Amino acid sequence: MKVKDLTILIGIIGIVLMMVIPIPTELMDVLLIVNISAALMILLISMNTSDALQFSIFPSLLLITTLFRLALNVSTTRNILSHGEAGKVVETFGNWVAGGQIAIGFVVFLILVVVQFIVITKGSERVAEVAARFTLDAMPGKQMSIDADLNAGLINETQARERRQKIEREADFYGSMDGASKFVKGDAIASIIILIINLLGGFVIGMSVHGMSFQESLSTFSVLTIGDGLVSQIPALLISTATGLIVTRAASDGNLAHDITNQLFRYPKLLYIVAGTIGLLGIATPIGPIATIPFAVVLIVAGIRMQKTLNKQQIEEEMLVEEQQIEEVRSPESVISLLQVDPIEFEFGYGLIPLADTQQGGDLLDRIIMIRRQCALELGLVVPVIRIRDNIQLKPNEYVIKIKGNIVARGELLLNHYLAMSPGFDDESIVGIETIEPAFGLPAIWIDEATKERAELMGYTVVDPPSVVATHLTEIIKRHAHELIGRQEAKALVDNVRESHPALVDDLIPSILTVGDVQKVLAKLLREKISIRDMVTIFETLADHGGYTKDTDILNEYVRQALSRQITQQFSQNGDTLRVITVGPSLEKKIAESVQSSDQGSYLALDPIATQTIYQKLNEQVKKQIQSGNQPIVLASPTIRMYLRQLVERTMQDIPVLSYSELEPSVEVQSIGVVNL
Incomplete structure (x- = not known):
């Protein structure tokens, strides 16, 4: 057995022996100082931990310190009742806190007991109980999250094992804290009982055994009783506070001091409001400005310094981000990011910026959201995010649509005009700039606001520029939908069907067909503008015929026949x-x-x-x-x-x-x- 292990064992056995073996007053003074030091050390450690599991020994330590404190109470009680003294520490606390007034000492002791028992201990006990319950309830969900990350390849087996162990340790810790908080509660009750025993027993023994007078016995044992109560309650109060800090710590990246300074003083402008309120309180009330104005000035100065510090930190963070970006550009690995190709891109000249700028009334982003919803309903396809950017290389009123980095369509808009398409006959009074409607290639003209109403009365189809873009983009997506569905997109659709029809998907993939085979069939359907929204029917057909042939062209024909009702209604x-x-x-x-x-x-x-x-x-x-x-x-x-x-x-x-x-x-x-x- 190692020396430190043997030391801990001897120490715990010594605590138990203290309850039955008399302790000299000189040694008692040392042990009382050790008790206060240990309580202060525990409080400081609890303040400097960023995670409760960093102080996972706390429940056991709470039991040991409570037992040590009770052993000291028993020993000091024995010395008080036997010899009428308990050492310099107890006597100093009794005289110093009471200040020569016994009643004041009793009041201070009772206040400490009330604060510890009702306020801190009661609250810590409730928080520990709720934390233990919530931690246990959340364990299945956390375990499923770890399994999902492991199956998705986001973490490896070692990381998964570490996360599972952490969850188990959290449950064990908060469960132990739920019970260990009862030690502090019992310690407060025991302190009150020991106080009464010391006071009444000492008063009787002082007169009957030690031959003291009534006044001398009352004075001596009252001071010693108050000193004994205070010298045990102050460490108990420190450890109760540490218990509350441990069980109330939320998610954090630092210790208590770091969190307080970063969160409580994050808004220096609010200090000005507090300073103004305090200053007004001194001026408008009998408190007087002498007591409030200096404090208000201190708050203002603190707010100014905090604001300067925050501004400096913000500048440093911006410079750090710029340096990181420069380093990323310089690094050889930065070229990899250039290999990324967006599935769909919409680029436009600077003259069309108002289309996408919401501050100028542009609603292009909202229209694109509606386009994605429309394609999901009509085609059953989840359209990927459409990248929107301006391009100074284009003409001011020109725009292009790209599929996987290649231009597939282009057009020009006149923002202050409307696109009018003829109903089949032209009206000479409708004059404008001749053009071609970009979505369907029909002849059209750009007309101004004044001509719009007359064109509508004559039967022309009149649309605004955002609608022209939205229609063109919708048709391009429909025309190239088969290019937007790859194996990854097909896998997402398969997983969506799996949620409602797991037996169907498990029977089809991968025993009959692979995800790649399914993707090819879906792409062929989309190429001919057949909706794949009815995935259940498609999968059922593939499962029925996939065992006879792997030819995706033939499987596509079987699927089309299964979708006869949909195809008939479509055409x-x-x-x-x-x-x-x-x-x-x-x-x-x-x-x-x-x-x-x-x-x-x-x-x-x-x-x-x-x-x-x-x-x-x-x-x-x-x-x-x-x-x-x-x-x-x-x-x-x-x-x-x-x-x-x-x-x-x-x-x-x-x-x-x-x-x-x-x-x-x-x-x-x-x-x-x-x-x-």
Whole structure:
């Protein structure tokens, strides 16, 4: 056994022996000084800990100090009753605090007991009880949080083990503090009982055993009793205060002094208000300015110095941040940050800054929030954050839209004008700047405020510049939605479905398909502007057919057939009529014969002449439908749909290609054109 371990054991045994073995008064004085020093040391340690677990021995130490204090009480009581003396320390405390007035000493002692028992001990006991209860209740949630961080790879196994041990130690500590706080409460009660015994017993023994007179016995034992009570209650009060500090410490980065100076004196301007109130109190009341004005001046001076210190700290922090930024730029690792590519970017010239500046009435940010909500509802896609920035390299009124760093669209706006689109006939009285509507490529004109009302009366569609941008951005997102969904985004959608349908997701991934396979199917649907919001139906279909084929093109066709009701409602008029351009028998036969198979899947292999003929015939029918005001939709058999789509999307990406199996039986299909070779 080590020397320090043996010393602690001997000390605890000695505390117990003090209760039954008489202690000389000289040694008693030393032990009383040790008691006061230990209590003061415990208080200072509790003030300088930033975490309660840094002083985790406190509950056991509280028991030891309480036992030591009671042993000293017993020993001093024995000396007082046996010899009528208890050493210099007890006598000094009795005479010095009482000041020759016994009643004053009793009052001071009772006040200390009341403060310790009712105020500090009672509050510390309640705080420890609540902290223990809340710590135990929060343990399951903290354990789940650690497991989630470990599964996500945010922490390793060692860090997880350390965090679990800390949670267990916190629960043990506050549970121990809940019981240990009762020691201080019992110590206060014992002090009152010992005080009464010393006073009454000493008074009787002084007259009957020591032969003292009534007045001499009362004076002697009253002073010794008060001194004994005070010399034990002052250390008890210090340790009670330490108990309260330990159990009431909240989340902090420093010790008590650091927190007080940083938090209590963080607002120097409030000292001016306090100084003004104190000064006014001295002037307007009988207190007088002599007692209040100096203190108010001290507060003002302190506020000024604190304000200068805060300003200096703020300047130093700003300089430190600038230095760190410079160092980051100079460091070789800073180049890595330049490799980050934003999924969607919206850049504009300096003339369009009012669109995004809320102080100038710009509502572009609010519109982008609505765009993301609209895409989530219509496409089932969570659109990533859109980066908005100005670009001095652009024309003042120009803007560009980028997808993964590449420009996919651009346009120009006139902020003080409105974009008017013709209803099909032009009115010569509507004069403006000719332009092209950026979202759909329709001819339009920019008109001023004075012409707006007349244009609306003539049937023109009139929109403001923010609406033009919002519409253009929405269409670009829909057109390139398939580029915005990668494996990470697909994983997020899978996790969202897992919350409500865990059995479905566990059956599909990864036993049947991988997240990459699911991502490819979702991207193919979005490429043809088919909403993936009904993820349950999509996953059910993939789970049913994924065991037979891993070809994502074929799986996409199965999913489209499962979404027949959704597709029918999306493209039909009022859900009951669908006008289409049908594929003739000769074209279907030509496409079917040109399908080739390989290890990577099937593909369409047409000769250039046949391909050009198909484009020409299909383009003629599409133009007829557009001139008639109908949306061109191509309808083919299920066996060739995906190959015809691959052919059409090269030149006519926005033309939907459907198959008969993707339509509901209740819809009426009207053929308004046929494409044949």
